[in-house]
Amino acid sequence: MLEHCSTCDSAVGFVNLAAIGAGDGSIIARGTHHEVSLVTHSTPLNWVRNPLEIGHIYRGQIDDSYVLTDTLLNEDWEHLWVIPLADGSHDFGGLSVATSANEGEFQHDLGDEPTHLLDHFAVQGTMGILHTLLEQLNWQQVATFDKGTQAELMSSNNRFRLALENSSNVILFLNEDGIIQQYNAPFSRLMQCDINDYIGQPFWEIVHDQDMDVLREAMQDAHDSGSQSQVMVQLNTEEQQNVDITIAAIVELKAHVGFVCTMQDVTERVKIENQLRTQLAHEQEVNHLRSQFVSMASHQFRTPLAIIQAAAESFVDYHDKMNHDHRVQRLERIKQQIERMTVLLDNVLVLSDLESHQTLFNPMPIDVNKWLTRFLRKYQIDHGRVDILYQATTDDDATIWADEEVLRRILRQLIANAFKFSEDDGQVRVILQTTQSEVIVQVADNGVGIPQEDIDRVFESFYRSSNALPLPGNGLGLAILKEDVRLLGGDVALESTLGEGTTVTCRFTKSSAL
Template sequence: MFNQDQDVFNVLLGSVSEGVIVVDEHQVIIEANESALKMFGYEDNELIKQPLNTLIPRNYHAEHGSHFKGFMKDKKRRRMGQGRDIFGARKDGSIFPLEAGLNPFTIYGKNYVMALVIDITLRKKQEQKIIELNTDLEDRVAQRTKDLKKAIEGLKTLNLELDVENKKRIEAEEETKIALKKEQELNELKTKFLSLVSHEFKTPLSGILTSTMLLGKYKLSEQQEKRDKHIKTITDKVHYLNNILNDFLSIEKLERGELTYNPTSFKLSKVVDEVVYNANILLKGGQKINYPENIDDFLLYQDEKIVELALSNLVHNAIKYSSENTIIDIMISQNDKETTFKVIDNGIGIPEKDQKNIFNRYFRAENALLSQGTGIGLNIVKNHIENLKGTISFTSTENKETTFTFIIPNKATK
């Protein structure tokens, strides 16, 4: 489907636990992730270029065609099968209930539909069980109501039994509601994630394609400056995509608990030098970074790469969200137990209503939506800092300044 950065796309699809199926406007399957293949009982690449009807029971084929045409005409994101049950067909011919969220999108002038598919066999069984429990309970209540007429003396005992069973039914219904709500929230998060990935990759990839095309036109030696300009554009955007991919991989490892930290002893000035050197390349016109004072003797026994990642993320954000001719201050202090890092900018700040969510994954403040970003950097930093037994916090005034502070122990503990 996507000739450029196919490996990146495959990694992202593989990290989604639900089934993801992408079809073109002719209902031909062009992508299916590992979860979808397992769900429908197929091997790698078996579904590629197959008609979508392969995954739909035969008795739904005719009806599905008209639904798909109507969907492609409206091109609005929606859930499939609203108000009715829908089913999928596995390779072995077995039928199972499912839910599917449909997301239309267009890339390079071609229309596609991405379906997020969930096998709800277990939920259907649970719902059926609740219905059976309720039916059984109603039958027992009716029978015991008749018995009440014959056994008034047992009224108190019977009422007590009924109260207990009614509580169980209410508890079961509440648990089901909570489970359904969590499932809906998860689906919304996955959909938001896929939309975010599509947007954040589409823009730089388009820039790379444009620069690549223009490079072919500059063949004269005196046009080297123009060639260098487009080569830099390509390099910058590839680095940007690589950073996004590293962020997504970091989230996956953090969630699975697969990250291991490797503490070593190092001079803090080494990390600061590296961060400032890399940040200087990103500075806007007139921006300046104030180097922290008196840190030559500061030592840490921590994971050097993680400390550099955290400080680099905060400094890059300060540059990104500050205008030209502004100052970014890095302040570092150390006592016998811990080291405190502060990054202070005079940028756009964080609106007060958004501050409670600033460390949440994929969240971006209202005044930062027009800037490139995934909303996961601060979440990753927070997780790393807390894993190092540290803390991170901030203060911010919109359109004035923001100060991020993180504190970590001087010596890592197991």
């Protein structure tokens, strides 16, 4: 097909090999790219069968009997140039240039090397055709590929969705910035939320504040190492929930695109571990106290035993030289040390039972105000003329749940200590107060007081303050007192000023507040 140029006596068209390849005859002369002049070929259709070089034909060479005359040159044109469009392995046809001018005029218009110019033109045309065919081929392949790929992707997505929805484990997907993009139903149940409540939220906001940095570091480790990172955190929920989180980076085409996270609820495991730690700590404490008891008790028993041994040896060696009074004196010393050891042994056993929670406990409701009135009256009778001032500032309710024997042991120890560290004519004050939920008992003296550096340790077993060493005692009284108060569910505190006196305060919960 030829298109006429309005500014020149020529036309440009395309020779379709499918249209002319079946003809025969001497219609086209063929030349070569490397020759300036064109050589006429006697069988121009050979070019059609092997169109590798530029061909030239003029009307005088055309046999009117061939249909190619109308195809290539009609009555308006005198000359036809055919430039092959081929890439060496595929023949696409020819680019035709027809002109009504004679051959000399046409070559003059094209320049000194018309074949080179036309060849360059054909190369560009061939590239365009190849590009178009390649694009068409690519689109056909893409369409075919897309159908298979879409089916495969649809199947893969269905399998993934079923695995995600039916997994009993918590699974989340995050983008590269740690923002939640997707999670499954177990996560919703764990967090007690709807299926979309946390979409678009930072992953670290699901945990308690103290664990946020730990979770961020685990995500960074997974990103940097390319391997899994595991961390245990506490969730930011109303009830305490602990989870193990495993984080893995998602890498596609060597680029980090996000994270996949799995979570396992380990709340019960953590509770059991904490209980075991508490029990282990308690057992270790009991063992330590038992060892301490043995060590301290051995030291405390050594003195009376030494005194007993010395008195007995003296009695055996010199009894025949002793008068009656000397013999009685030696025996009295032995008796005193035995009584001292008995008291010490009793206290050690009581304290051991208290600290190992093996003490029999029989609580009952006790009105502390009435009970103290009776107790102090009897104490004064049993211990002679002692100055005890009782002050009660209470409401009508001063009742606590307590074991009466334990409460009696507490008051005896408090009053005995107060008189021990007071002057002979010192006064001991017993003060009872109540609040809305507590009953408070205080025992105060105006004795020697306790040095400040000893106050924090006075409740330790066998510990004695530096200014108490000259006085009798074994350092177990306040340790037993502390455990007795704890057994009744109370607290004990001590305040003291050296040279002015000491006040011990015991707080118990009212039975009405339990």
